[in-house]
Amino acid sequence: MSTLEHPRPEGLLENPRFSQVVVARGARTIYTAGQVAIDEQGALVGAADLAAQTTQAMRNVGLALAAAGAGFGDVVKITTYVVDYKPEHRTIVGQARAPFFAGGAPPASTLVGVAALALPEWLVEIEAVAVVD
Numbered sequence: 001m002s003t004l005e006h007p008r009p010e011g012l013l014e015n016p017r018f019s020q021v022v023v024a025r026g027a028r029t030i031y032t033a034g035q036v037a038i039d040e041q042g043a044l045v046g047a048a049d050l051a052a053q054t055t056q057a058m059r060n061v062g063l064a065l066a067a068a069g070a071g072f073g074d075v076v077k078i079t080t081y082v083v084d085y086k087p088e089h090r091t092i093v094g095q096a097r098a099p100f101f102a103g104g105a106p107p108a109s110t111l112v113g114v115a116a117l118a119l120p121e122w123l124v125e126i127e128a129v130a131v132v133d
Contacts, residue, residue: 002026002074002131006105017094018109022076024131030068034081034125035060036117050082050089050123054096057126062100065130072100074130075107081125085113093124 005023012020037045037053038060046052061078065071080097082089090111101107107128117125 002076002133004074004076004105004131016106017098018078018106020108022105022108024076026074026131026133028068028132030065030070030074030128030130030132032061032064032128032130034127035064036119036122036125044121047121048123050092051096053123054080054093054126057124058097058100061126061128065128068130068132070130070132073104074132075101075128076131077108077110077129079110079112079127081112081114081117083114083117083123085111089113097126 003025006019007021007023008014009020014020035057037056039045039056045056062072065074078097080093082093093111098106117123
């Protein structure tokens with residue numbers, strides 16, 4: 001497992017849902033592809049439900065990380081893309097992601113509103129960067 005530090009920069013908001021900065025020490029860096037709300041057969045999970053789609057996308061991120069010998073505790077940066085973003089989506093996405101980082105400091109995070117993803121039924125796409133020894 002990598003060594004992660006989560007400094008608390010003076011002058012920046014401290015938010016329980018993400019870290020402003022993460023310092024990682026480890027031997028390998030893992031980058032996941034953007035994960036969406038599809039299951040192993042390619043079927044959509046959570047049609048028209050942002051929370052359900054976020055949860056499935058996070059499960060898929062977890063599967064990708066596990067295949068590389070990592071887990072959510074190794075994630076240093078996560079980027080979330082939300083279709084037709086509105087301010088109320090931030091809470092929905094944050095609550096759906098939170099259980100995956102329970103018990104540890106959350107990673108650095110970026111949330112980006114986008115016009116569309118590769119398929120019109122996809123509402124969210126999530127990618128992660130992890131560091132492990």
